[in-house]
Each structure stands twice: as structure tokens, then as C-alpha cells.
Amino acid sequence: MRRHKIPIEKVQTAFNNAIKRRDCRCMIKDYEPCYGQLECSHFFTVGSNPALRFYPPNAYTQCSKHHWKHHNxxxxxxxxxxxxxxxxxxxxxxxxxxxxxxxxxxKYDDDLKAEIIRLCNADKLDELQKLIEEKLQ
Ligand SMILES: [Zn+2]
Incomplete structure (x- = not known):
């Protein structure tokens, strides 16, 4: 029987939570006060840049207000x-x-997805960065 596939959203949740634990606060803001809950904000967007979706240097914590504003x-x-x-x-x-x-x-196959989740849950983002660099072709 085939193993149940790991949904990419589950990997994203583990990654987002690890980024928020790493930063603990809104990292990129302007003169306006922060508002809303903390979120994981990608610089190169997930949709257009799948290679950097789980690459720690491409993600920082922002409040929902500054997250919304950040691409402008x-x-x-x-x-x-x-x-x-x-x-x-x-x-x-x-x-x-x-x-x-x-x-x-x-290619995010199930082995890679499971490894990303494991490293995120263990807060090993330096190792995750190396892993992604190795897998990028
Ligand atoms: Zn903010």
C-alpha cells in the first residue's frame, strides 16, 4: 500500500512556526505600530519561487499588518x-x-518533506538551509 502523501501545507505550517520561534517579533516594520498576530513572511513569494519556499533566509516574522504591506x-x-x-x-x-x-x-518528495518537518520542529534552521542548498538543482 502507498504511504499517505505528506501535504505541503503541513510542511509550510512547521516551517512558519519555526521561523516565528526564531524571530519572536515583527522584524521588518515601518513607523506605524504593529498590528495583528505574528506571521511568517516570505520575501520571494511562495507561489513564484517554489525553490525558496522552505529556505530560512527567505522568511522573516512580521505582524499581519506589516506582512500585508511588505511587498510594497x-x-x-x-x-x-x-x-x-x-x-x-x-x-x-x-x-x-x-x-x-x-x-x-x-522536488519536494515525501522524504524531503518529512526531513524539512523534522528539522523545523527541532529548530535546526541552519541544517535546513544546508539541506535546501544541496537539493536545489
Ligand atoms: Zn509589525
Missing amino acids: VWKYGDNLISYQGWLEEHHKQDLEKMEVLRHRYI
Whole structure:
């Protein structure tokens, strides 16, 4: 009998929760106060960038308000504030690496999905990052 397939949503939930445990607060915000619950926010969107869906440097915790705003660039005085600007300032090397990696291919078979869940539940996000880099072709 075939094993029951692991739904991708289950992997996403484990990943999102691990990112929220890593950050514990809204990481990318503007001058407006945070609002709503904390969520896991992908820089390169899940739909267009499946390669980076479970890649820890591509995800940060935001409140639901700033999560909603983050794909837009918004202005504070003369300063542009955006997810991209924040990444360039704090994680420039990760951003450059992801620009390359996001064009690669990855197959999320059940073995890989189970391993991602295991690493997320154990908060081993450095290991998860290495695993994804190995699997990207
Ligand atoms: Zn916020």
C-alpha cells in the first residue's frame, strides 16, 4: 500500500512556526505600530519561487499588518522603507545568493518533506538551509 502523501501545507505550517520561534517579533516594520498576530513572511513569494519556499533566509516574522504591506515600498520622510531595503541592509549576502538560487529546481518528495518537518520542529534552521542548498538543482 502507498504511504499517505505528506501535504505541503503541513510542511509550510512547521516551517512558519519555526521561523516565528526564531524571530519572536515583527522584524521588518515601518513607523506605524504593529498590528495583528505574528506571521511568517516570505520575501520571494511562495507561489513564484517554489525553490525558496522552505529556505530560512527567505522568511522573516512580521505582524499581519506589516506582512500585508511588505511587498510594497512605502515612504517615511525621504526614506524608502521596504522588505528589500531591510534585506539589503541586514542580509545582503543572503539576498544575492537567493537571487541565484530562486531560479533553480527542487522536488519536494515525501522524504524531503518529512526531513524539512523534522528539522523545523527541532529548530535546526541552519541544517535546513544546508539541506535546501544541496537539493536545489
Ligand atoms: Zn509589525
